[in-house]
Amino acid sequence: MESTGYLGVQLSQDAIIVGGGPAGLLVASKIAAKGHKVLVLEEHPEIGKPDHCAGLLSSSGLRSLGLSPPEDVVQNTVTGARIHAPSGHSILVERGQREAFVIDRRRFDAWLAEEASRKGASIVTGERVSEIGKQREGLRTVLTKANEYQVPVAIIAEGVTSVLTKKAGLSTVSKSSKYPAYQYEVMGADVEEDLVEMFYGRRLAPGFFAWIIPLGEGRVRVGLASKNKSKIRLNAAMKSHPIISERLKGAKIERGMGGTVLVGKPIPKLSADGLMVVGDAAGIVKATTGGGVIIGGLAALEAGSVVNQALQEGDTSRKSLARYDSRCRSLFYRELETMHLAQRALSSLSDKGLDSIIKDAHEMGLLSIVRKEGDMDMQGRVIRKLISDPRMLLVGLKALRYINPFL
Numbered sequence: 001m002e003s004t005g006y007l008g009v010q011l012s013q014d015a016i017i018v019g020g021g022p023a024g025l026l027v028a029s030k031i032a033a034k035g036h037k038v039l040v041l042e043e044h045p046e047i048g049k050p051d052h053c054a055g056l057l058s059s060s061g062l063r064s065l066g067l068s069p070p071e072d073v074v075q076n077t078v079t080g081a082r083i084h085a086p087s088g089h090s091i092l093v094e095r096g097q098r099e100a101f102v103i104d105r106r107r108f109d110a111w112l113a114e115e116a117s118r119k120g121a122s123i124v125t126g127e128r129v130s131e132i133g134k135q136r137e138g139l140r141t142v143l144t145k146a147n148e149y150q151v152p153v154a155i156i157a158e159g160v161t162s163v164l165t166k167k168a169g170l171s172t173v174s175k176s177s178k179y180p181a182y183q184y185e186v187m188g189a190d191v192e193e194d195l196v197e198m199f200y201g202r203r204l205a206p207g208f209f210a211w212i213i214p215l216g217e218g219r220v221r222v223g224l225a226s227k228n229k230s231k232i233r234l235n236a237a238m239k240s241h242p243i244i245s246e247r248l249k250g251a252k253i254e255r256g257m258g259g260t261v262l263v264g265k266p267i268p269k270l271s272a273d274g275l276m277v278v279g280d281a282a283g284i285v286k287a288t289t290g291g292g293v294i295i296g297g298l299a300a301l302e303a304g305s306v307v308n309q310a311l312q313e314g315d316t317s318r319k320s321l322a323r324y325d326s327r328c329r330s331l332f333y334r335e336l337e338t339m340h341l342a343q344r345a346l347s348s349l350s351d352k353g354l355d356s357i358i359k360d361a362h363e364m365g366l367l368s369i370v371r372k373e374g375d376m377d378m379q380g381r382v383i384r385k386l387i388s389d390p391r392m393l394l395v396g397l398k399a400l401r402y403i404n405p406f407l
Contacts, residue, residue, distance in 0.1 A: 013039045014311055015153040016142050018129045018164060020047045022293045023279025023300040024157030025112040030304025032120040036311055040121055043128035048109035052259030054183065054221055055103045056196060056213055061294030069103060073111055076102040076216040079194045084243060085358040086201035086351035102213055132168055135274035138316060152316045153307050156277045160260045165281050170269055173283040177264025179208055182231040183223025188251040191220055199244060200354050207347045208261060210237055212247060222248065225261040225290060261290035265340050270328060271321040278303050287343040295332060302327045338384060
């Protein structure tokens with residue numbers, strides 16, 4: 001893997017991936033594994049840095065991606081989640097088995113890069129793509145400060161910035177669907193080491209929630225995403241929230257990091273002539289939690305399969321690459337739409353409405369459905385199962401009176 005610069009990297013490539021995050025690295029691995037020449041261009045000096053993710057990945061999701069991270073990547077495992085209502089009432093969702101890995105995102109991304117390199121992909125860091133030209137004579141021009149590349153396929157995996165996606169003439173994730181997030185890694189916390197905790201409340205985190213993710217041995221990630229002022233809200237919660245502050249009493253902050261959570265839907269068009277968009281840039285993210293590594297990775301693998309077929313056929317036109325759009329709609333869009341609607345419904349409720357939902361779901365025995373049908377990544381199935389249950393209708397009717405009238 002090249003660390004910086006571009007010396008020794010051939011300019012004749014079959015595909016260029018712009019961005020060295022999980023989606024970009026997974027699609028690079030998929031294409032390179034078929035013997036095609038693949039180049040990943042990452043603007044930062046090092047893969048995995050800076051990291052922005054809470055680092056919670058389902059064990060089933062990793063299996064679906066064909067990934068088995070090494071021990072030095074995995075920091076902890078969790079069996080369930082404790083969900084806190086604004087009033088302090090909580091419910092526990094677990095199935096008595098390992099549900100998720102807490103990973104070190106810097107090491108995880110670096111490991112994915114090593115896997116992509118092992119399969120034949122070239123990776124250059126410290127090289128920022130400034131523009132992707134229109135397809136001419138079957139080739140796209142990819143411009144950086146140092147080089148001009150001519151490739152049959154360019155794949156944008158730039159994350160939430162969407163600068164190149166917009167320049168290419170494609171729709172981008174709307175600004176209103178991008179929520180600021182902030183989190184700290186803290187040592188000396190008093191938490192249950194095998195449970196994630198989620199805290200809801202319009203005063204605490206309007207539009208989203210706060211979280212505590214155990215890393216093991218008293219270390220945690222504590223974070224918050226909301227419509228605005230996420231860092232200010234997180235600092236206030238760590239000082240005065242009745243539960244969060246108690247968990248962190250006497251704890252010491254090791255480092256902090258900011259990021260962006262996406263709560264919208266995928267962009268309407270994922271491909272053009274000689275061009276694709278994957279991952280966060282495509283909006284392929286769970287609106288309920290902001291997680292995109294698994295579902296975005298699965299979609300990226302579909303993109304890789306389509307590119308391989310297109311290169312084999314010698315046709316990288318929009319008509320050929322649009323098979324990626326079709327597969328994503330067929331495989332993922334129903335799930336993504338359902339999660340988006342659920343997120344909007346929760347965001348519309350006042351604190352009393354959130355209390356009502358959590359308390360009544362518990363008292364009416366709906367947690368059994370979640371435990372039986374729950375899937376951290378494809379949450380649409382359990383959401384639809386809940387909605388179809390008559391007990392959930394009662395829960396929803398009781399909560400309707402608490403819809404925020406200013407939304």
